[in-house]
Amino acid sequence: MAVDMKAIVIDRYGSVQELHEMTLPVPEIKADEVLVKVAATSVNPIDWRTRTGQMRRDGQQFPLVLGWDVAGVISAVGAAVRHFQVGDAVFARSDHAGADAQYVAIKADKLAMKPGNLSFVQAAAVPLAGMTAFQVIIDQLQVVPGDRVLIQAGAGGVGLFAIQIAKAQGAYVITTASEANREMLLRLGADEVIDYHQTQITAAVHDLDAVFDTTNEIEDGLAVLKPTGMLVSIAGRPTVAQQTGQPSATHWWLHPSGKTLTQLGQLIAVHQVQVVIDSQYPFTTAGVRAAHERSESHHAHGKIVIVVDEKLAEQA
Template identity: 50%
Template sequence: MKTIAIDKYGTAKEFYTAEMPQPVPQADEVLVKVHAFSINPMDIAGRMGALGAPFTDLWSFPLVLGWDFAGTVAQVGDQVTGFAVGDAVFGSVSSAHAANNGTYGEYVAAGTKELAHIPAGLSFDQAAALPIAGMTAYYGMKHNLNLQAGQKILIQGGAGGVGLFAVQIAKAFGAHVATTASENHREMLEQLGADEVIDYHQTSPAEVLHDYDAVFDTVGDIETGLKVLKADGQLATIAGQPTPEQQHDQQKKVAFQFTNGSSADLTALADLVTSGKIKLTLDVHDFTVENVIAAHETIEAHHTTGKIVIHVTD
């Protein structure tokens, strides 16, 4: 099968086109013919060799990166139920996948814990954009922060890949949503439902927001987030490790989020898209090594808004 791989850690220029054997699914896995995959900051860290164990313990070269995918089931393991050959599915592969089992290829073997059927009205390109960024935001709102209608939440970094999902999911849950972003993203975020957009270049949210129920931090500014919270509020961060002092700030709860999503969460996330409560911002490109290189370089330069998707086949 065709893949886009690397032979060593380094810059995006290390990518090249390689023919590799199809992954062999285990008894509890399905083999998926990939129609689209999306690219995440995690991919960039993997390419640079910055993820460490357990990733580097399992990886060898040539290495196929990638986690998010959408496609059709080509083979079903003996222990798999609920999925059949020909099903349109989307999800993500195990975080520490084998070296030749990333999603930058024509086939991927995937477990069913974070695999879901693609609902009517959702394209492969749209579905491929959801798993890691969308699941991270959904898990934060639904399970970690337990966000309720009428509560107030600050989402730090609303224009990023995870932030765009978080703003819309929080709004769908009925919360009052404030977010930080550059001024050039204000109009877009307001159109997506943000009640307040704070230009962090000009104003600290701690100067204008008070007594918030929750903070979802995607930028690593935990200290500012804590100042926004009410005494018994809670903060979840995906971008930094709270210090012991921050973890014992009055009655406030602060913790790094470990996302443990499920098929049901993916299905709920997809339903929010098909119902129009989440609008996707996609930048779709064909399956070429040049486009993967450009995607990595764009994400590294922090020039993305929304998700970059690579379209493999119809």
């Protein structure tokens, strides 16, 4: 068992130049954790927002390893872990950052078995964005067959999952995107794609049942809902008036959960949800910097993956 590992860290908040390689001890696991040998991770906006210092959390210490999404193989299990064993291929969104490394310690209740039809690269793209989409569409908006739903930024990491999950629920799905993404989004299940560069949603749709706001356009989203409709934003904070009005708006923050990820994995296993990869980067300082820059552009179409262990990633 290795005692040291390669990680990409920051020593202070700042630009992509702060990201650099470092040798760190392999994390020790607590009784309710497993140690995962990381095959791949993916970049989400939380990565670069943390790197720049926009999102600071209590207890964050330098050097700080970023990365929340993990796909890999369990290499050790804590004494209290019952449902996973060494050698299991798993994926997860960890409670804490640390996946830009060869090994990461993760609470067992955040893990799910990797769907057999996904590679490690595809699996790494799922947890944070996919579970956010799942919890908003299924648990918060409670989309049911026949609902007319607007999903903002359909070509983004979250939007692509949300379109497919809403479609699997039997909804009529309207989404916003650039013209270049229209064909892909129709193929994945969108019924209407509105080019947000050309058309304001308030001029194109009305009387919807639900809006999933991923772009902090809450006022416009509320304007296209029917009075009993509901908006959930993951990008902005509704005002008290927006929260208490009819229609109403709420904010949602992902609750990482092995149970949610297992449910999403079942939709993936039966091909109701596909994983769209925007781009793939090597696990080097230059690779992780480039992956952050791609996410920070706000124009990724699908997920940005960092391949941490090429040999392991090729196994599935």
